[in-house]
Amino acid sequence: MTADLDLQRAILEWRARAAAEHRSAAQAARLLHLGVVLGLDRAHIDALARTVADELDHAALALGVARALGGDDAPVDVELALLLPGPGRGPLAEALLLCLTELCVGETLAVDLFATMRAAATQPEARSALDRILRDEPRHRRWAWRHLDALLRLDPEGGRRLLNDALEGILTGFASAYADVPAALDPGATGRAAGLLSGSTWRRVFWRTWSRQLRPKLSRAGLEAPRFAARAEARGSLPPTGAVHAGT
Ligand SMILES: [Fe+2]
Ligand SMILES: [Fe+2]
Numbered sequence: 001m002t003a004d005l006d007l008q009r010a011i012l013e014w015r016a017r018a019a020a021e022h023r024s025a026a027q028a029a030r031l032l033h034l035g036v037v038l039g040l041d042r043a044h045i046d047a048l049a050r051t052v053a054d055e056l057d058h059a060a061l062a063l064g065v066a067r068a069l070g071g072d073d074a075p076v077d078v079e080l081a082l083l084l085p086g087p088g089r090g091p092l093a094e095a096l097l098l099c100l101t102e103l104c105v106g107e108t109l110a111v112d113l114f115a116t117m118r119a120a121a122t123q124p125e126a127r128s129a130l131d132r133i134l135r136d137e138p139r140h141r142r143w144a145w146r147h148l149d150a151l152l153r154l155d156p157e158g159g160r161r162l163l164n165d166a167l168e169g170i171l172t173g174f175a176s177a178y179a180d181v182p183a184a185l186d187p188g189a190t191g192r193a194a195g196l197l198s199g200s201t202w203r204r205v206f207w208r209t210w211s212r213q214l215r216p217k218l219s220r221a222g223l224e225a226p227r228f229a230a231r232a233e234a235r236g237s238l239p240p241t242g243a244v245h246a247g248t
Contacts, residue, residue: 003190010187010194011071014126018062019076025055027102031147034095040150047143051103054136061129068125069194096151096159100223101170103144105214109178111137112209113197121195130195145217152221160222167218171210171228179206179235207235 032048063076089097114137118130152159179202187196197205210232218224 003188006188006190007069009185010191010196011066011069013191013196014062014066014069014194015071015076018059018066019078021055021059021062022076022078024102024106025052025059027098028052028055031095031098031103034091034098035147037091038095038151038154040147044143044147044150047139048147051136051140051143054140058129058133058136061132065123065125065129065194069123092151092154092159093162096148096163097166099144099148099151100163100167103140104148104217105170105174107137107141107144108213108217109174109206109209111141112205112213113178113202116201116205117195117197120192120197122193123195126193126195145221148221156222163223164225167223167225168227171214171225175206175228175231179203207232 028048028051032045032052035044035048059076067073111134114130114133118127118134121127121130152163186198186200187194215229215232
């Protein structure tokens with residue numbers, strides 16, 4: 001990849017990250033709303049309100065990195081359709097699925113991925129944005145699993161049945177986005193300095209986080225994905241698909 005192409009990719013990646021962070025803010029705000037409706041304890045509501053503010057800050061920081069790399073000031077497109085509530089579910093079912101997918105799994109992956117990006121980043125704005133993101137994400141991860149426990153206490157049996165039915169699909173979706181990055185998208189020196197990761201690094205971090213973090217945390221919550229776990233054991237056979245945009 002030429003240096004200019006590498007730089008353009010880094011700009012696009014940080015702009016995509018800004019959109020992903022904005023989407024995370026909308027999802028945390030949706031869970032905040034549902035949490036108030038469902039009567040979650042005030043500590044959960046306050047933590048979610050802080051998460052919303054953090055994610056909006058992350059979006060602004062990501063856009064700032066893109067600008068520092070030479071990107072323009074054009075607003076970032078957001079997929080508004082993704083921000084609409086799920087179809088025809090009650091508030092508890094929607095809150096459970098949202099919490100598990102976007103907060104528990106999403107934030108847990110984000111901590112390890114952003115830490116890996118930060119370790120190799122040398123571009124000053126990227127380093128400082130990643131520093132702030134890494135101050136927040138471990139707290140988001142910690143609260144995400146607490147939110148899930150609180151929601152499951154409202155309907156332990158039905159809630160676990162719902163989530164266990166959905167879990168294989170949720171994990172497969174994340175594997176497609178995070179672990180199937182084509183090697184052709186590997187960054188050069190400029191991209192690496194701006195915090196971009198190679199496809200093999202995305203895969204390594206994804207599967208390491210699955211085995212060290214996600215699987216034990218899911219199991220503690222009474223959630224299992226036996227087919228996905230078997231696929232993880234036999235990994236290496238995944239066909240490459242599209243690009244990824246971390247941001248939670
Ligand atoms: Fe974030
Ligand atoms: Fe987050």
